[in-house]
Amino acid sequence: MKKIGMYIALFGVLAIVLPFFELQLRLLSWIDNWGETTSWIIKIGLIVVGGILFFMASKNETNVTNENQGE
Structure with a gap:
């Protein structure tokens, strides 16, 4: 999801700048x-939407990593 969010946000920025x-x-x-x-x-x-997907995926990856270290 992190890559998808990054690409969506990048398309939005390019659509504004180009x-x-x-x-x-x-x-x-x-x-x-x-x-x-x-x-x-x-x-x-x-x-x-791209930024939300990117940051939600980043937060989710951090939570999964922290849970796995606790085991």
Whole structure:
């Protein structure tokens, strides 16, 4: 889950940054068809959801490691 969260957040950041360089990810080009406001909401949502997945997986790995050391 940690890698998936990292990739989702990375796609969100790239979707925000690349248009400033006249570039766009083909995978996420459909986002701009819904208008500017909706596009920004989806891009920021990708970053937030990716960050949540990344940090929840990190916390879960730490808890599993601590439980295994106690045995």
